[in-house]
Amino acid sequence: MIQRTAARIEAHTPENTPPTWQSLLARSVTSPEELLRRLGLDHLRLGQGAQTGHQAFPVRVPEPWLSRIRPGDPDDPLLRQVLPLAAESEEQPGYVRDPLRESDAIPAPGLIRKYRSRALLMVTGQCAINCRYCFRRHFPYPDHRLAPEQRDQVIATLKASPEINEVILSGGDPLAVNDRLLAAWARALATVPSLTRLRIHSRLPIVIPQRVDDALLEWISECPLSLVLVIHVNHPREIDDTVRHALAKLRDAGVTLLNQSVVLRGVNDDTDTLSQLSESLFEAGVLPYYLHAFDPVAGAHHFDVSDDEARILVRELQARLPGYLVPRLVREVPERPGKTLLDVGMEGAGTGQGQATVK
Ligand SMILES: *Cc1c(COP(=O)(O)O)cnc(C)c1O
C-alpha cells in the first residue's frame, strides 16, 4: 500500500508528467505586481485607479497565456487584455454595469432564452482568465453550477419546448467545470428528442490548451449530439503550437470550430491584425464567426472602438479576405431577440476612406 502510494506520487511529479489543466488553473498569476515582474516590467507602478480595478475584478492570468506575452512590452496586445489600468476607475457617461440587461430572460434557473430555437445554459460563473473588457467584470458571479434537481428541471423545460434544437453551454467558461459534470449534462441533454446540437462557448482551449485532455475528448466523442465549439480569440498571437495541437484534437473528435472576437482598442483595432487573425484561425481549422462591437461596460472605455470604426475595419477585411474568413460584425442590443448584425455596406470597400453607412 505504502509502496503503491509512493509510486503514484512519483508518477505525478512535475518532472515526468505534463501539468494538468487543473494545476495550471490553480497556479494562475493573480497579482498585478507579479504579472509585471514576470514580464520584466517591474519599473511600472500601478496607480490607485488600476489597484481599484484589480480589487473589483481581480487579475487572473494562467501560465500558458503569460508565456505568449512579449516580455518588456507594456503595450503587448495580450497583456492589455489582462492588466488593469488606471482608466478602469474613471467614470464615463454612458458606460454601465450591465450593458446587455441579461437578468430579464430566465425561464428556469441557469437557462437563458432569448431565441426561439436556441437556449443558453449557464453552467458556471468561473473563468480561467479575467479579461478586462468583459461585462462579467461587474458580476464575479457566485458559482452558478446548477444542482442535480435543477438539471432535472432544465431538462423538463427543454422537453416541453420542442422548438429548441440547440443548447449552448455558457458561463463564465463552461469548460472550467469538471468533465464528470459536463459528461452528466451531455448525457441528460441527449435524452431531449428535439435537440440536435450542443454548442459550447469557451476560452479555455486558448487560455489553457491542456484543457483538451483525454477526459474531455472521451465524453465529447461519446456525445450523440453534434458538437460546436465557439472559442474566443482576439489576437493572432494567442494561437501558438500548443493551442493548434489542442484544436486539432478537437477537430479529430468531430467538433466544428468557430471563433468570436471583440473589437478592442489597442488589441485588434487594425485591419492587418484582424486579417492575420482570420488567417491564423483558418490554419488552425477554425472559421471566424462573430466580431462583437464593443459593449459600453463601465471600467473598460479604454478599449472602446466606435461602431463606425468597426464597420470600416470589416469592410477592409471584405476587400482582403475570402468571404468565409470575414467575421460578422454584431452587437447585442438589450430587448432585441437576436444579435443585431451591423450593416457594413460595400461602398469604398478597401480604401478605408469612405464613411461607413450609419443605420
Ligand atoms: C449569442 C447568444 C445566443 C447564440 O446566438 P447565435 O446568433 O446563434 O450565435 C444564444 N443565447 C443568448 C442569450 C445569446 O446571447
Ligand code: SF4
Ligand atoms: S473568458 Fe469570456 S466570460 Fe470570462 S472574463 Fe474573459 S471574456 Fe469574460
